Amino acid sequence: MRYSAEVNGDARGARFRLERMLPRDPDEPHRTASSLELFFDLVFVVAVSIASAQLHEQLRDGNVQGGIVTYLMVFFAIWWAWMNFSWFATSFDTDDWLYRVVTIVQMSGVLVLAAGIGPVYESGDLRLLVVAYVVMRVAMIAQWLRAAASGRVHRRTALTYAVGIASVQVLWALFLLVPVGGLRLVGFAALVVVELAVPVIAERQALTPWHPHHITERYSAFTLIVLGETVLASAGAVISALDVVETLLPLIGIAALTLVSAASMWWIYFWPPHHRAIGSLAQSLRYGYVHYFVLAAAAAFSVGIELQIDVLTGATRASDRDASFAVAIPIAVFLMGIWWVAIRICADRVVNVVVPLAAIVVLVDALLLPSSVLVTCATLVAVVVVLVMRDPVARTVRS
Structure with missing residues (x-):
């Protein structure tokens, strides 16, 4: 009985043991999307569906230019958060409990983002959308910091990602202070360029091993x-x-x-x-x-x-x-x-x-x-x- 209890205790401890977030083999055979990744996609489609439905309402009511511009802005937030997670997962997915929890936090941010799409279309209120986006990106920062702490080869790349993403999130928070109008569109476009530049800069340190x-x-x-x-x-x-x-x-x-x-x-x-x-x-x-x-x-x-x-x-x-x-x-x-x-x-x-x-x-x-x-x-x-x-x-x- 004692031996059995010790074995069971070791098994329970193993469930909470964290793996080192080392790079995955880019030549790993039979590598497929995990059930968590597919679940992640389904949550994102909720936001895509709402964005499309809101665009339809705008075009139906004759607000063509405003509807299209807003759709492109909202879709960027959806797509960029999805894409960053996907490229990170192809290189560093450990599928342990902490990785899953942080991913689910990102998914919660998507649902909040979906709730914030309506106000953007209706009145240009970006507050809830930006807050949800920042929540998703902060979770991504945590993943990159964990990758940086786990190995030397890609530490500099991972830290560059973490610092770059964190810096941009500060800028997004300040962006909320910009009044609605043409200046806000210019600011949004500038922040999009900065977001797109982060992977370009980070990957030049050492390429992450995508599959x-x-x-x-x-x-x-x-x-x-x-x-x-x-x-x-x-x-x-x-x-x-x-x-x-x-x-x-x-x-x-x-x-x-x-x-x-x-x-x-x-x-x-x-x-x-x-x-x-x-x-x-x-x-x-x-x-x-x-x-x-x-x-x-x-x-x-x-x-x-x-x-x-x-x-x-x-x-x-x-x-x-x-x-x-x-x-x-x-x-x-x-x-x-x-x-x-x-x-x-x-x-x-x-x-x-x-x-x-x-x-x-x-x-x-x-x-x-x-x-x-x-x-x-x-x-x-x-x-x-x-x-x-x-x-x-x-x-x-x-x-």
Whole structure:
């Protein structure tokens, strides 16, 4: 009995024992996203969904410029916090109890951030949004300090991250003192540049060992969730309009075009082997940063579909052309973004002409045929057909 008690006591003690936060092997076989990372993504999608819904309300009420600018600001806070955690986790994930607790603290910050999105759209009140953002980033500082204390090789890099992130959070707190107006937009843009500069400076000390397959899987998972949320939001809008329209045929058409377009976007995104895009620091930064536009566009796609339904039911001040552009612009940005960071480097000449050309056709479609997204959907399908006929080409990635 005594031996059994000692063994049980050792086992209980092991559960609370912390591991050294040493770098993960970038060549580790079968490295996949953990259940905690997937849970983390789902919480973030709550904020993405609210941001998209608020953008829809703004566009529906005719506040196009203000709605888009606010959406881009809010989405930056969501995306940047998600991206920083993902790149940290690919290099230093220990999955012990403290790592999990700190990650859950970050998740709590996301939920507070989601609650603060409405006031930003309604009155430009950024207080709750900034507070939630700082909570997430302070948790990230704790992770980097733990990594710095665990090993020598990346200590300087980890400390640079911690100091850089902490310094920017002080600036965000001071940013709340800036009055609403053009000066606030300038200040926000300046702080975004400073945030983006932190990884550039830190990684020059010693590159953190990111896992190419793991990090690209993380981006792929988040893209899937965002596309799924887009389909869900669009389906909800279609269902809500069932009792308003006189005939179901237009709604059925919009629903079908939405599904085919979302499926085409999925096909296009997953055509290239993304891990080939992760190599040097410049390549990895490009892949990570340009995904802001890819993910923001994917999340905004549903807004265009909802606006199309609003025009159909007469529930908006927006015109047919406004609704068409609300579909076309996100798709065009999505196409150009994923082409730039992943498709371009492993595609032949045909694909590298077709994808950018498709983005142009989508925009021209919205300009010339403002009452329909049929050509836009057909263009996406045409791109998919070309990709099916052309295999990715193995190439050496260039910066």
